[in-house]
């Protein structure tokens with residue numbers, strides 16, 4: 001072996017995987033088992049006491065899932081990762097390590113509609129309070145900081161309009177406040193943006209989207225950057241205080257720069273239970289092998305479609321950071337020079353009715369609530385993903401009544417444009 005560091009495409013195919021030691025299988029096998037035999041009583045005791053690493057029970061860890069974890073940690077440049085059942089499960093597990101009842105976290109208002117719901121309603125019943133800020137106004141994050149603030153949560157490329165977040169500016173605010181920055185990197189994928197390179201402490205993903213990439217398997221993942229000092233200020237007792245579940249060990253002291261990933265596994269996943277099926281881990285690993293190829297094609301197609309829409313007489317505006325005229329183009333060139341992603345919105349001169357009519361006339365685009373599939377997708381956020389918001393909040397989050405969201409697939413761009421042309425013209 002040379003001492004060259006492997007590049008991104010090589011890591012996407014190989015990181016974390018070895019030929020199976022027993023059978024020689026080259027693809028990572030699906031270890032479809034709930035539990036693993038201990039060598040002897042001492043081995044079992046040391047696994048349960050966190051003195052040794054190894055497999056116990058698939059709710060806590062599984063060898064197929066471990067390959068996925070190592071691969072995504074390598075692609076994101078983190079120290080360790082934990083795979084879970086969905087993107088939403090990743091968010092719950094992360095915040096459970098950081099917040100006590102009555103604590104707060106700050107979140108950018110431009111977010112996936114499901115995250116807005118989860119933060120506003122579900123988390124309220126845990127006593128976790130979300131405080132909203134505006135990612136176009138960095139000072140709004142600073143103003144939102146209080147002594148109870150435990151984290152800041154943003155998306156790198158934000159839903160639904162594909163806007164680009166100034167991760168470095170917000171990480172400076174987080175650092176000053178002594179709280180970790182969590183970045184949901186779902187819409188960018190590490191191929192376009194690696195948030196840890198820009199100051200993120202924790203990265204979360206819905207693997208369901210571009211990483212899995214084929215619209216067939218749910219999954220989520222948490223990546224620990226290994227950058228945050230959990231002992232400072234006594235603000236994070238799950239990491240810095242003795243844990244009664246594990247004979248009083250302190251996770252930060254014992255596990256150092258991957259203590260957060262361990263906390264998510266042994267305190268979050270073990271006790272809350274949202275484990276990823278090894279079958280889904282296998283499907284997502286297979287998807288990740290082609291991530292660089294797919295992501296480039298997604299972006300190139302998205303740019304061509306956005307340019308077509310921007311020149312169409314029925315279209316009022318296009319919100320795609322890859323267009324030179326877009327307000328986020330400067331940030332796109334800095335953070336995502338290979339492409340500005342494949343999820344964006346546009347608005348129609350005919351308003352709500354024209355949006356609904358367009359969605360019904362499209363034939364190649366599928367009308368559904370997902371993004372990051374090989375297939376091109378369309379949705380009208382105001383009547384679906386963002387329907388729970390009031391009218392003002394819809395407009396603020398980029399999902400006004402006249403807005404249509406596209407997730408551009410990897411088909412031929414000429415076919416996508418022809419489908420939009422017939423639906424807009426007819």
Ligand SMILES: *Cc1c(COP(=O)(O)O)cnc(C)c1O
Nearest residue numbers: 086087088112184186206208219
């Ligand atoms: C889909 C999505 C989620 C939630 O992920 P699930 O896998 O559906 O639970 C979170 N954030 C973003 C940006 C998403 O697109």
